[in-house]
Amino acid sequence: xxxxxxxxxxxxxxxxxxxTIFGYPGGAVLFxxxxxxxxxxxxxxxxxxxxxxxGAVHGAEGYAKSTDKPGVCIVTSGPGATxxxxxxxxxxxDSVPLVVISGQVPRSLIGNDSFQEIDIVGIxxxxxxxxxxxxxxxxxxxTIRKAFHIATSGRPGPVVVxxxxxxxxxxxxxxxxYPKELTMRSYQPTVKGNKKQIKSALEMIAKAxxxxxxxxxxxxxxxxxxxxTELGQAxxxxxxxxxxxxxxxxxxxxxxxxxxxxHGTFEANRTMHYSDLIIAVGARFDxxxxxxxxxxxxxxxxxxxDIDPASISKNVKAHNPIVGDVKEVLQALFxxxxxxxxxxxxxxxxxxxxxxxxxxxxxxxxxxxxxxHIKAQFVVEKLSEITGGDAYVASDVGQHQMWAAQYxxxxxxxxxxNSGGLGTMGFGLPAAMGIQLAHPDETVACITGDGSIQxxxxxxxxxSQYRLPLNIINLNNGxxxxxxxxxxxxxxxxxxxxxxxxxxxxxxLAEAYGHVGLRIEKPADVEGALxxxxxxxKNLYFLDFVTEPQGNxxxxxxxxxxxxxxxxxxxxxxxxxxxxx
Amino acid sequence: MTKMKDxxxxxxxxxxxxxxxxxxxxxxTGALSRVSGLFSQRGYNIESLxxxxxxxxxxxxxxxxxxxxGGDASVEQIVKQLNKLIDVVKVMELSxxxxxxxxxxxxxxxxxxxxxxxxxxxxxxxxxxRVIDLKNKMYTLEVTGSPDKLDGFLETLTDNQVIEVVRSxxxxxxxxxxxxxx
Numbered sequence: 001x002x003x004x005x006x007x008x009x010x011x012x013x014x015x016x017x018x019x020t021i022f023g024y025p026g027g028a029v030l031f032x033x034x035x036x037x038x039x040x041x042x043x044x045x046x047x048x049x050x051x052x053x054x055g056a057v058h059g060a061e062g063y064a065k066s067t068d069k070p071g072v073c074i075v076t077s078g079p080g081a082t083x084x085x086x087x088x089x090x091x092x093x094d095s096v097p098l099v100v101i102s103g104q105v106p107r108s109l110i111g112n113d114s115f116q117e118i119d120i121v122g123i124x125x126x127x128x129x130x131x132x133x134x135x136x137x138x139x140x141x142x143t144i145r146k147a148f149h150i151a152t153s154g155r156p157g158p159v160v161v162x163x164x165x166x167x168x169x170x171x172x173x174x175x176x177x178y179p180k181e182l183t184m185r186s187y188q189p190t191v192k193g194n195k196k197q198i199k200s201a202l203e204m205i206a207k208a209x210x211x212x213x214x215x216x217x218x219x220x221x222x223x224x225x226x227x228x229t230e231l232g233q234a235x236x237x238x239x240x241x242x243x244x245x246x247x248x249x250x251x252x253x254x255x256x257x258x259x260x261x262x263h264g265t266f267e268a269n270r271t272m273h274y275s276d277l278i279i280a281v282g283a284r285f286d287x288x289x290x291x292x293x294x295x296x297x298x299x300x301x302x303x304x305x306d307i308d309p310a311s312i313s314k315n316v317k318a319h320n321p322i323v324g325d326v327k328e329v330l331q332a333l334f335x336x337x338x339x340x341x342x343x344x345x346x347x348x349x350x351x352x353x354x355x356x357x358x359x360x361x362x363x364x365x366x367x368x369x370x371x372x373h374i375k376a377q378f379v380v381e382k383l384s385e386i387t388g389g390d391a392y393v394a395s396d397v398g399q400h401q402m403w404a405a406q407y408x409x410x411x412x413x414x415x416x417x418n419s420g421g422l423g424t425m426g427f428g429l430p431a432a433m434g435i436q437l438a439h440p441d442e443t444v445a446c447i448t449g450d451g452s453i454q455x456x457x458x459x460x461x462x463x464s465q466y467r468l469p470l471n472i473i474n475l476n477n478g479x480x481x482x483x484x485x486x487x488x489x490x491x492x493x494x495x496x497x498x499x500x501x502x503x504x505x506x507x508x509l510a511e512a513y514g515h516v517g518l519r520i521e522k523p524a525d526v527e528g529a530l531x532x533x534x535x536x537x538k539n540l541y542f543l544d545f546v547t548e549p550q551g552n553x554x555x556x557x558x559x560x561x562x563x564x565x566x567x568x569x570x571x572x573x574x575x576x577x578x579x580x581x
Numbered sequence: 582m583t584k585m586k587d588x589x590x591x592x593x594x595x596x597x598x599x600x601x602x603x604x605x606x607x608x609x610t611g612a613l614s615r616v617s618g619l620f621s622q623r624g625y626n627i628e629s630l631x632x633x634x635x636x637x638x639x640x641x642x643x644x645x646x647x648x649x650x651g652g653d654a655s656v657e658q659i660v661k662q663l664n665k666l667i668d669v670v671k672v673m674e675l676s677x678x679x680x681x682x683x684x685x686x687x688x689x690x691x692x693x694x695x696x697x698x699x700x701x702x703x704x705x706x707x708x709x710x711r712v713i714d715l716k717n718k719m720y721t722l723e724v725t726g727s728p729d730k731l732d733g734f735l736e737t738l739t740d741n742q743v744i745e746v747v748r749s750x751x752x753x754x755x756x757x758x759x760x761x762x763x
Contacts, residue, residue, distance in 0.1 A: 125615060126622045130667040133610070150667060185763060186607055186670040310661040313654065 002173035005137050006031040009101070009168065010039045012144040015178040018072050020063060020437060022048045022056040026076020027116060028103025031168035036074075048437060048466065051458035053080050055430035057087020058456065061096045062434025065417045066392055068223065070097035070152050071434065077103045078116030081162075082123065086424060088158045089127035093421025094244065095221055097156035099147045106166035107135065121162050129157030137167050137174055145179050154189030155308040156221055189307060193324035198332050201279075201303045201320050202342065205235075208277035209348035210299075213237040214260065217244030217420070218282015218306055224327035225249070225413040228281060231334050235344050238356055240268040242283050244420045247410035251389065257356060258365075261289040262557050263402040266364035266566060269555075271356055272297050273563040280304045282326040285315040286421070287559075295562030305329045364555045364568055365406055373548040374523050376400060376475040380407035382527050383445060383473065386534060391443040392435045394418065396428035396452030399481035402553045404447040426455030429472065433459055436468040443471065443534055450476040450500050460513040463540050471533045472542045474506060477549050485552045489573050510542035517542040597648040599628070600656045601682060601753050603761050604643040604663055605671040608634055612641060612668040619666065625649070625659055629684075629728075629750030640670065640763065644752040646728075673761045675753045682753040686731045687713075688722045691742040701738075708734045719744065727751075 003011065009032055013021065025033045039045040050056035053075045060071025071091075075084045081102040091098040104110065105117045121133045130150050132143045140163065147159040205211060219228050219241075225248040232239045232255055239249045240260040249256055258265030260272055272278065278300045283289070290296045293315060304311075304318035305326055312321040322329050336342075369378045380403050383391070389409040395401045395418040410416050417435060419427040432446035453474055463470060484498040510517030516539045520529045526545065533541030556567045558576075567573045606612050613632055620627050628646040635642045649655040656674065663672045675682070688710075692698045701720055705712065710724035724734050728751050735746065755761065 121611065122614070125611075125618050135610075184667075187667050308665070310658065310665050314658055317654070 001175070003176045004031070004170035004173050005140055005163070005168035006035040006170070008137070008140045008174075008176050009144070009163070010035045010045070011176050012141055012178060013039075013045055013072070016144070016148045017069075018045060020046050020048060021072045021074055022050055022059040022063070022434070023074035024050055024053050024056055024076065024080060026080045026103065028077035028105060028165045029074060029080075029101075031165065031170070032074060032101070032103065032163075049462065050430065051461045052456065053083035054086050054426065055433075055456050055459040055462065057084045057098070057100065058090065058424075058427050058430035059434035059437070059459075059462075060098055061087065061091050061094075061427075062394060062417055062431030063438045064096050064098060064434075065094075065431070066414050066435040067438045070099055070148060070156075072099050072101075074101045075103070076116065077105055077120070077165075078118045080116075081118060081120040085124060085127070086422075086426075088124055088160065090419050090422040090424045090427060091158040092127040092129065094419065095156045095217060096158065097151040098158035099144075099151050100158060100160045102160060102162045104133065104162045104164040107164045108166070110164065120160065124160050127158075128160050129155075131160035131162070133162045134164070134167060137172050140167065141176065142179050145182055146184065149182050149184075150187065154187075155218075155311075190309070190323045191307070191325045191328055193305065193322045193329035193332055195332070197320060197322045198329065198336060201322060201333060202336055202340070204277060204301055204303060204320060205279070205344070206342065208301075209345060210275045210352045211237055211277040211279060212271050212275040213239045213249075213279050213281065214241075214272065214283055215239065215245045215248050215281045216242040216283025218326050219245055219248040220282075220413045222282060222307070222326035223413075224282070224330055227327055227330035227334065229253075231330055234334070234337075235342075236349055236353070237279070238271050238353070240264070240271065242286070242289055242420075243405055243418070245283065246405055246416045247413045250411040251409035252411060257360070259405055260563075261286075262291070262559075263406065263553050263555065265406075266362050266555050266568065267356055267359035269557065269563040269566060270359045272300075274355070275300045278302045280306075280318075281330065282306060284311045287315070290315060291557045291565075292560045292562050295565075297563070362568070369523055371523060374520065374526060374545055376403045376477070376545070376547045376551060377407050378523060379473060379475060379526055379530075379545050379547070380404050380447065382530055383447075384408040386527070386530050387443055387445070391415065391445050392417065392432075392439060394428045394432035394435060394444070394446045396446075396448040396455075397423045397425045397482075398449050398452055399477075399485065399551070399553050400447050400449040400452070400475040402482075403475070406553075408447075425452040428452060429456050429470075430459045430462075432470050432472075433462055433466075433468055436470055437466065441537075445471040445473055447473045447475065449481060450474060450478060450503055451480040453506075454504075457509070460510065460515065460540075460542075464514040467538075468540060469537050470540045471530075472510075472540065473530075474542065474544045475547050476503070476506070476544050477547045477551060478503065479549065481551070482553070484550070488550070488552070489558070489579065506542055506544040510540070515540040515542055517544065519544045519546065521546045597650055598652070598656070599646065599648050599676075600659075601675045601680070601751060602645045602647065602660065602663070603673045603675050603753060604645065604669055605635070605761055605763065606641050606643065606666075607668045607670065608639050608641045609668055613643070615666050615668055616643065616645070616663065619662055620647075623662060629748075631750040631752050637763070642761075644675075644750070646751050670763055671761055673755070675755060678759045679756045680753050681756060682727055682751050683725055684728050684731055684751045685723065685725045685749045686734070687747045688724070688735070688738065688743060689745040690720045690722065690738060691744055692718050692720050704734075704737050708737075710734065
């Protein structure tokens with residue numbers, strides 16, 4: 001039987017076992033939507049209608065990051081596609097497997113500045129893992145096959161497939177055949193680590209007296225949390241993770257020393273600074289992690305395990321690069337250690353832990369909650385307690401994101417879903433939506449702020465359409481807090497455009513969309529409100545917490561400072577001789 | 582394309598290192614823009630870039646000349662980023678191997694009188710350039726050689742009213758057994 005391009009598209013999605021697709025219709029994808037309509041009638045694929053293409057892509061990201069499946073999106077040509085770009089770039093920076101199908105004007109109109117025509121392949125080229133413009137109906141199936149393969153293998157990432165409208169119209173029909181085998185001579189990621197390198201890593205570990213395990217989002221992508229935890233626990237390594245790696249090692253374990261980097265813990269950053277061996281696993285030495293590279297970990301040798309060779313020795317030179325899938329490499333390394341009956345230098349490790357324990361004793365995340373103003377930290381800490389560290393938590397970008405990362409104790413991977421690389425305000429709500437759609441019976445929280453939430457607030461409509469009982473935790477301090485914090489420290493308290501005038505009444509706004517809205521102003525009411533929201537599994541709760549207006553995130557390493565140059569509180573910032581006050 | 586926009590982040594002209602990189606890539610639409618885009622996106626400098634299909638029509642071969650100031654680490658990063666592009670099949674840094682490098686150049690020169698003609702022909706002989714066209718008292722010369730030789734040729738011609746210059750950019754091939762093939 002011969003199929004139209006649009007029918008082929010549906011068959012491809014089915015072959016890839018896609019059950020949910022996020023999107024927004026438009027002229028260039030009318031034929032595809034017509035078939036999606038039929039597929040939904042047949043119960044094959046569920047389409048989630050976002051309220052803006054950016055929301056659709058973030059939704060697909062949330063879906064992908066909280067499962068082991070790729071996210072799939074469909075958008076129309078022109079503005080549909082350009083609206084999707086922020087989401088695509090976000091997925092690129094955070095290595096999220098995503099396939100985005102964009103409609104394109106008919107082939108005969110390409111290049112004519114036609115209505116809703118834009119070169120989306122050109123626009124997205126720097127922010128995709130790969131992209132395609134399909135030019136023949138015969139190429140639809142093989143291209144979609146390649147797109148899923150590329151998006152989900154190696155270091156995952158977004159792939160855009162641009163399909164001109166006339167290919168889907170039915171004017172031409174061909175026999176459908178989905179390619180089973182796929183080999184691409186130009187794309188063969190290295191999965192297994194080099195044995196020699198792994199062996200020499202073991203020798204380096206044997207010599208180390210102050211090792212640290214530094215794990216990132218690659219451990220989540222590789223589903224290697226179990227292997228990482230085993231390795232850490234078997235040899236008593238201190239473990240720190242990046243923002244993207246939170247949850248790959250249980251936060252409540254005594255060997256976990258917290259997140260590192262700009263707003264990481266005092267102990268994690270000191271441990272990195274004084275370490276003599278960094279075992280970097282699926283992390284990329286991002287500038288928010290390293291601070292000034294010239295001051296970074298001056299005494300350490302580096303073993304760097306990553307599937308992306310280009311991430312190795314990009315920022316920090318690796319003395320031992322191991323290219324491969326993190327899970328495979330950790331298994332091989334651990335296997336070799338067991339084989340050789342490897343025992344670490346216990347007395348050295350004890351001395352190392354003694355140093356670390358002293359840094360931990362500083363208790364850098366301590367704060368005082370009084371009776372008047374709600375501290376954002378307190379809200380997150382309560383949420384963590386109430387949900388036992390097991391909720392899915394999406395966040396936006398800013399102070400609330402850092403507080404969520406610092407005070408929510410993630411014990412499992414894939415639970416913490418945020419925008420780390422691109423830092424996209426507006427990510428949280430649609431991402432939470434995608435998570436809830438993937439996990440209808442789980443508790444999903446969206447920790448956000450009064451700035452970020454307004455960037456994709458329209459998705460409250462999507463949440464009511466699909467009855468998604470999210471718990472939106474709006475840490476409302478009336479400011480674009482993270483920017484305000486920088487202005488306080490580095491711009492002599494000139495708060496340029498960071499005060500959020502004319503905030504909406506979030507309670508009424510939530511109600512307008514058919515949700516429950518609560519405004520919480522007293523610390524004593526925090527716990528009750530959280531419990532009420534979480535125990536209600538039918539309704540979306542928009543909890544508008546009125547928090548301390550000018551609270552700051554501590555600890556903090558200012559940009560271009562070293563790991564041993566942290567602010568623990570406001571006095572440290574005020575006394576910083578490098579700042580002209 | 583020679584002397585594309587200089588995107589170099591570093592201005593240390595003095596310690597610039599020149600690298601010549603050969604790339605085999607899928608002969609697909611847009612493959613070239615992925616490479617040139619990568620260079621501008623990451624702030625790498627392109628001195629010259631030539632590209633054409635090979636004996637295998639599914640493959641294009643590109644020769645890139647780049648200058649870096651960051652030593653081995655920066656060229657290593659360039660090679661890795663090139664390899665990461667999905668359309669790129671193989672990358673080879675020719676400067677690491679014994680190799681041959683050539684560039685072709687056409688130069689149009691005004692020759693208003695016999696004296697200038699003679700002078701042009703004399704210089705052309707020294708550089709083994711050939712006269713490939715003559716019209717309206719304009720000579721067109723063709724010269725092949727290393728980019729340095731072409732520079733030298735142009736320098737000697739400056740007095741002779743160079744009207745137009747076109748250079749192909751360098752291309753290179755390794756000598757002997759080290760070959761860039763699929």
